[in-house]
């Protein structure tokens with residue numbers, strides 16, 4: 001089956017009227033406006049993306065989802081499909097062929113996530129490095145890396161986590177020592193998603209002369225001498241996109257591969273991460289919607305005590321609660337994406353992004369858990385797809401900052417920092 005036509009240039013052009021977000025003064029966190037101006041909806045362009053991706057997801061992606069999960073093999077065919085459709089370009093600025101719309105990007109991820117978490121993940125990993133490069137990269141780095149990420153000729157990873165430090169980013173030990181005008185990188189990383197297929201990876205390391213040094217990001221190209229990628233993790237969920245350990249043994253990093261000025265890289269990249277949290281939230285929304293749809297279909301076709309299971313009030317209320325959660329998660333996610341598209345930054349954005357990520361992934365976990373329950377024993381059997389949703393949902397509560405860390409971010413905007421580290 002062929003998909004007639006890829007996304008048109010018009011559909012990829014950001015509709016600036018879809019959001020009327022008014023930036024308000026957020027100086028006092030107690031009175032922070034996190035309404036996002038309260039007015040946003042999907043515009044014509046987002047609807048075009050939604051229609052196309054929903055059709056492709058149903059016709060092409062859904063039938064591959066279980067196999068990708070079972071074999072845990074990288075779905076190159078799905079990557080090629082996303083590339084052919086022009087979907088990789090969605091969040092990029094127009095000069096790199098994109099629409100500069102995080103809301104459109106969220107819609108695409110949501111639609112893929114309804115049927116296949118792993119295919120939605122392909123978009124997400126492709127997009128994770130963009131914010132850091134745009135925020136801290138030189139013009140030369142942007143020209144070298146962004147067009148390839150947008151057209152799919154380059155793939156990348158983003159590496160912060162180390163064996164002794166995940167949530168506590170300040171605990172990283174990978175070190176970048178000055179060597180002439182460049183650096184020498186030494187240390188280990190774990191859980192770098194996409195590393196096995198990446199052309200380059202943004203790697204966090206400590207640099208500078210002081211004992212601990214500031215955290216900066218370095219562009220590590222595949223094949224650099226002393227750089228090795230370890231075996232891939234055997235995972236509970238998110239199985240189709242590999243996560244691997246990385247090893248750096250005195251790897252020479254030329255000056256043109258330092259991302260941002262020394263001492264500034266970390267702040268830039270962490271700010272950029274605010275922009276990728278709505279994408280994780282969108283994957284939660286899609287997953288929850290998909291699990292709910294499957295549960296509704298199953299109980300409608302299943303009989304017990306001489307009636308359809310969907311006629312028991314207790315079951316109907318479970319489904320209604322799922323729908324309430326999915327609706328709320330979607331609105332929070334679209335709000336956060338619309339705020340990013342309108343240029344929101346700082347604590348206000350950090351809070352809205354954390355709220356969306358936390359609520360949408362907690363909703364995905366709850367909906368998937370209840371959906372497995374409604375399937376009964378069939379929910380435990382690998383003959384049915386629902387347990388895949390359950391396993392993938394758990395990943396969402398952990399990645400890009402666990403949901404405890406999201407709650408810490410939210411509480412900080414309300415109460416300020418604690419004296420003790422949280």
Ligand SMILES: Cc1cc2nc3c(=O)[nH]c(=O)nc-3n(C[C@H](O)[C@H](O)[C@H](O)COP(=O)(O)OP(=O)(O)OC[C@H]3O[C@@H](n4cnc5c(N)ncnc54)[C@H](O)[C@@H]3O)c2cc1C
Nearest residue numbers: 158159160161165166167191192193238400401402404422
């Ligand atoms: C599928 C997958 C893909 C990943 N991909 C990447 C990637 O591409 N790049 C990358 O760099 N990393 C990646 N990670 C790693 C991920 O970002 C970390 O696992 C995550 O940040 C949590 O770190 P940790 O596992 O070390 O848990 P820890 O930080 O050790 O936390 C353990 C527990 O303590 C809780 N906790 C910790 N600190 C606090 C606190 N202050 N307050 C309350 N609770 C707290 C945590 O929430 C958690 O429940 C990936 C992980 C997974 C599972």
